[in-house]
Amino acid sequence: MRLHVIVGPARQLLSTCLLVVVAAGCGGTEAGQGSYFGAGTTTAPTTESAPESETESTSAQPPPTAASTESTSAAPTSAVPTTASPTGTPPPPSDELSEQGWVVGSVELRRSAFDSFEGDAQITNTADTERTALFAITLFVGEDLVASLIASVTAVPAGGTVTAPLIGFDPYVEGPYSIDLEVSFTT
Incomplete structure (x- = not known):
């Protein structure tokens, strides 16, 4: 069996097509929060710990003893948010993860049951319209480059912040991470 690895422009095209498919399948039941394939509403991350078997922390605090998520915020020490870079190389560090009037306040990453990336992002609409x-x-x-994840938000009010689920299909790799944001579509 031959394994083909998709790189460069082909990977970007595939990611864009996947974003369109996911957007078409989103049917959020709460303003600003997408529900993939009608599977219920999303919720904000909690402070409760998950099973001990699945995780490491990349936040500025010492790793928790029984957590299953990797969390980053707008100015972490080990996962550096950055602005979009079309070249596939990590962009230079910045203090804020933002683009086109959207600001990502925090990103929480987990290993999925399929050994791929998943997570949640706190996203704020800084524009003056929904x-x-x-x-x-x-x-x-x-x-x-270890993973590309996608997220969608719908009907986010001006100045509103929502939690968006992140979906990825790349095999899970432990951090620390540098993060690059690209707004693929906005209305």
Whole structure:
């Protein structure tokens, strides 16, 4: 069996097509929160710990003893948010993860049951009108691109913040991560 690896423009095209398919399948039941394939509403991350078997922390605090998520915020020490970079190399660090009037306040990453990336992102609409958007979040470990995740939000009010589920299909790789944000579509 031959395994083909998709790189460069082909990977970007595939990611964009996947974003369109996911956007068409989103049917949020609460303003600003997409529900993939009608599977219920999304909720904000809680402070409760998950099973001990699945995780490591990349936040500025010491790793919790029984957590199953990796969490980053707008100015972490080990996962650096950055602005979009079309070249596939990690962009230079910045203090804020934002683009086109959208700001990502925090990103929480987990290993899914399928050994791929999943998570949640707190996303704020800084525009003065209600908006909808599709996002691509790219993760780097050092100089290596390790994953692309997608998210969508619908009908986010001006100044509103929502929790958006992140979906990824790349094999899970432990951090720390540099994060690149791209707004693929916004209204």
